[in-house]
Amino acid sequence: MSMNEFKPKIVAFCCNWCSYAGADLAGNNRLSYPADVKIIRVPCSCRVNPMFILRAFQKGADGVIICGCHPGDCHYTSGNYYTRRRMALLFSMLDYLGIERERTRLEWVSAAEGAKFSQTMNEFVEAVTALGENKRLEDLRCKE
Amino acid sequence: MRKISMDSLSALFEAISGTMPLFLPVDGKEGASYKKWEPGTEYSKALNTNKSAKDFFFPQVENMMAFKTEGKNIEVLDLKEDVGPFAIFGVRACDLASFSILDRVFLSDPVDSFYKARRDNAVIISVACSRPQETCFCSAFSIDAAAPGGDVECVMADGMVYLEAKTEKGEAFLKNLEAVTEASDERAAEAEQAKIRERIEKLPLANLSTDAFGGGKTMEYFNNPLWDELSANCLGCGTCTFVCPTCQCYDIKDYNTGKGVQRFRCWDSCMYSDFTKMAHGNIRNSQKERFRQRFMHKLVYFPENNEGIFGCVGCGRCLAKCPISMNIVKVMKTLGGADNA
Amino acid sequence: MQRVGVFVCWCGSNIAATVDVKAVAEALKAEPGVVFSTDYQYMCSQAGQDMIKEAIREHQLTGVVICSCSPRMHEATFRKTAESAGINPYMVEIANIREQCSWVHKDIPTGTEKAIILGRAAIAKVSLNAPLTPGESPVTKRALVIGGGIAGIQTALDIADAGFPVDIVEKKPTIGGKMAQIDKTFPTLDCAACILTPKMVDVAQNDKIRIFSYSEVEAVSGFVGNFDVKIKKKARFVDETKCTGCGLCTEKCPQKKVPNDFNLGMDMKRAIYIPFAQAVPKVATIEADYCNMLKNGKCGVCAKVCTAGAIDYKQQDEIIEEKYGAIVVATGFNPISMEKFDEFAYNQSKDVITSLEFERLTNAAGPTAGKLLRPSDGKHPETIVFVQCVGSRCDACNEKGKEYCSKICCMYTAKHAMLTRDKYPDTDVYVFYIDVRTPGKNFDEFYRRAVEEYGVHYIKGMVGKILPEGDKLKVRASDLIENKQINIDADLVVLAAAIEPDKSARPLATMLTASMDTNDFFTEAHPKLRPVESPTAGVFLSGACQGPKDIPETVSQAGAAASKVIGLLAKDKLLGNPCVAGSDEMMCNGCSSCERVCPYGAISYLDKEFRMPDRTTKVRRVAQVNEAVCQGCGACTVACPSGAMDLKGFKNNQILAEVDAICR
């Protein structure tokens, strides 16, 4: 498979109140982003367990992005602050293990930021596409 | 009997590798492990490998079959790989003895075809233990580390390696190696073997006795109150079972790959809480019961069902690796009473 | 195994134009568990819903997947559909193939492929769904209105009218807000005080309404129907219950140099004051920073003259705790600061004023008793320039102004210009505008009257520079239609300053966990369909805190917010969100990690006796979730190392199944 043809698998965890609504707004405004991005709705970014992220990589994801309300705007007051700490540590650990740091990302996208959602996804897909297939966190059994 | 100088071992390995893949102990960060020989690979001088040689026939994880799903259709795929001949060099007497214990499990009816395919294709070159360690107690199980057996038996003495075929397979194997080996006096290794036996007699655990154990004493040992304190601080990890050359329990599990199911087996450990978990639950719910099971199996149940053969070969790995230094020797000494005091 | 039915919506051409809906329905039919799969033009229509109901009955479906628009649109609709067909409403999952698929992707193969994957994820999830039953919680039948302007007043009156008790918290000593400062109202030109003060009196006399004036909300906890609020009643050093509002103290107080904030600092008041004659409550307040008695213990005049003995120099701030079922935010607006607009010389000349200051200058109760006089020298201004859009409609990067249109300026400027020409026909009045925006009932007619009947000079173009020179203000502007630069020597310049939410809104939003936009306006739950509700259940929005609004709009929104509150308070019990956390006691370590991350304090611990697998009994500390308090964020589920804590509706295995389905 040449790099040009490579279509990454991207899992996006979006909090219900801000980022999922932001993604909806991107849709309302027809702000396109690659179809490689598939969104999973979670009540809050703090619902995202590091296990979900690793599981996505295991099953063949090439990139995982978590989107939540901006700090201070969490629907549940503090959920995204915990997310921020958890992901800071997890991403740093993945980097320490030699996993490409561009494969994981945490972004704050409000319900009003359809444009930001689309732009973020475009950038993320581009970055992951440039990296190519996820080889360092792959489970060979899940490959064809 | 053939011989070759220790310095020319790599020539021997190269010759073997010319006909079949060769595996031998190699030093690594963990200690010694079996690795495939490639030019430049150094044979480890360690007495024994970190993990036992059972992995050759009974690997920790083995894919058995796969189910490929397409919508609601299922296709069954056979994942058995074709096994060709391969050689293992450097197997110690204890590990070699463990193979015959494993054979009793995997080769009796119903025969485990995965195991058998590998067993049939292996040429085993054993090595006598010139420097047995303080943790060794194979003699307790009547294993002679000076004459380990196998297809070909090696004794290393005075810079030479003496190779003697012990089976027809071994003879054919040695014949192929005549170009790199020289003929030797049939009795050249005997002096070293005698020395080895002397050394074994002087080991700290040389007097360990199995007399108190064996078949026929099931209930006596099962109900022994000493299990409580022996097992009290067991962590319930699986280290002893995973480094043990004779532990042969496994679990068969299915893994959902998203495109189907991969069925594999992997080592299990009687130390684990979900070992033998069945529909109704678990039959051994306390660590004491699980701990007891492991040692009862090796010292009582196995000999009872196998003409008095114990399920331990005295390799000493569990003595070296248990996080809390609880091990079969301590169990034997505690339960064996006066015999082992 | 669930029996899953899949329903793929075309949404007319919204989905069907980019997603081959038939192919999606066909592909999903092959998924494990799917026993029925179909497509339809509008699933949310009556016919579509009937189709779902019929399929549920005919195929004994236990789970339903709708591939349609965002669950934020129609999840509730389809849950009701499922419920009416006899299955648990929480056995419905939505695959968002419109907002997150057909609308953002361009070609059919791409859209179709993604729609199938999203459908698979929903099927994988619904296969692990379990029926959920919402918990019930009681409703405290009392509402809190934060802010006592016209928005808060109207909301409170409407709620009280329905028979529910209401408390108003107002940070100023009196209710009334901005409207009390305004002179006349457009487009009818009736007097603001004349229409506002009767309402203020109604509030004061209504036995269902309590006013906490000079008070602020300190803390909010709890949830819809059951808010616990702490209100700080600031010390005003006057006993409200004793003060008769006679005003004697405000005349006798020797400290006369206190800037009068009600008149925007254009004149002075005493250290003890009543903001204006019709204040409610009509109670004096001491400005502690200026009071000699409070500062150095030397004075006490007010206490001496007060016949009611209401003065209390030892009064302390008081915290009042009250329970509420609903909270209405009506914190209003303020004009933005003109400090940074150097080009308009607001800092350099007293004769450059904001429109709100102009209101006070023309108000009979204002600093000039209603005579239009220049602040600098008290002379009658002969040439007045009005500048519109000052700080409104700025670029996002402009740090002086706001990006939005402030909405009310066009109309009040027309009002000011018209009233000036009406009272003082000798004055020349210029209005510089970019656009004149008058979409409202009788609004454009009003503007045209200003131009046609009153001879106000409307000039299309913006003022670039104002230079104070002598007693004149040299105004340089461009006339875009004549394509020339204009120089006017003005006596008074009035800036139509942009408006912004009150500064108290941001901390309040944090307390309420209500979301705000980048401009600090409160966000509504839905911009079109739920304009007076905050996304936080039980919190409602009234007036300019949600966006710029004029009085009629504010009053109608206030009424709408009130009706939402009444609808809530009329219920005896609220059904909670069943998607709450729950702990598997057999796996719980009692380590307190979950308790520490719970923003609601919904988790407590219990020492409980368990029968262990090895047939012994053991007392273990285990977590308990209060389902009425839990809001279902899931923070605890990740904090829990053993995975004992899970979230209903978003269980670990459900999310993992979605991940698996997407990555397959």
Added chain:
Amino acid sequence: MQRVTRDVLVQKAISLLSAGTVDRVLGWKAGEFSYDVTPYVFKDAEALKADFVFDDFCGANFSKYLVKECGKSEGKVLVFLKPCDTYSFNQLLTEHRFDREKVYAVGIPCDGMADITKIREKAEGISEITAEGDGFCVKTLYDGDVKLTKEEALAERCLNCKSQKHVAYDELLGEEGEVIDSGRFTGVEALEAMTPDERFAFWKGELSRCIRCNACRDVCPACTCEKCVFDNPKSGVENKAIADSFEEKMFHIIRAFHVAGRCTDCGECSRVCPQNIPLHLLNRKFIKDINGFYGDYQAGEEAYSRAPLVNYTTEDIEPADAVKKGDGENA
């Protein structure tokens, strides 16, 4: 050589037993050789006199045993705690994992514990090990006496000891030590300075040796879950043996994450790993990051302190910047 001798501990234990303060003693029991000491619950003076041992091989951290031991009797259990053990002790208290009232903790000084794996690399066929001056003398079966310095024999965790101070005890034997400014993060820093490819190759080499025996988890005083997610079929990540290179990473990442902010860096995981995987390098990365991102925090230093992962500030570092932080420090 330890400052406090075995006899002092035995005496202390016997006096507490006879005074009725405690009804059993969690201590180290002598084994077959000089080094194979086993944790053991002594019930009487005779057993203590006969089998109790305290020497340079008493590395086992007893804190975790208290979780199970406390429920076993109405009386108190005497536990001997080395400085590093006291941190685990506090951490378990913070997490309500045992009843403090049921424990009598005696702090004992520690001069570092020997690592038998390291000694074996230098000496084969060990018949006896004795402390000799600052180092050790190993009598061997075939090569005579082998002398080892402290550096050659002590465990890595002890050479990089973070504290000789006891942070919890009822009674302290010997003198109190101090918190040490150790170089325990140099290993982490060395890895951070590598390129991602080198780091990946390093960890592949290390983690691929894992046999999933669970010794690291089962000995870990932070891993006291009633049921580990990796043993729980309902968790979705349960697995018994690594069937794929991914799973060894998954296990170790998640395990390190679950103990992040709770791990006291006692080093037991690396001590017990039969495959000599330097697992402490994972935990120390989290500790180093936590210190760097959120300010110094030592788990267990203070009982009932709030762990960094159940805490936050509104100004916390963003993950994207956090990942880059390691670069900056080493640039």
Added chain:
Amino acid sequence: MNKKAIRDEIIHISGVNPKKCMKCGKCSGTCPSYNEMEYHPHQFVYMVESGDIEPLMHSDSLYKCLSCFACVERCPRGVEPAKIIEAVRLMTVRQQGANHLKSDAIPELLDENLPQQAIVSAMRKYSK
């Protein structure tokens, strides 16, 4: 160069997006050179946006702009008209022989009382 290419080039050089203009005229309202100019700052923005650039390039107004940046400072939309004017000027200057003033001629024109800033802005305008 066709109309569109010139327009794109000007937008490129100036880095300004004339679409952001809301046609308030504040730039022209603030311009000290307004009366000297045939085309005023707001017209520059509008005419560049509509592609009607030829007249601008031939107009003296190009050189009447003082580059005082009052319009840039005060534009509420961040359009920066002076930068557009500068870009139009550059387009002219870049054409062979189209320079308004030859650089050799400048020293003679210098006046001792001329502020330094004026000299610098003059250099920017004339001596490209």
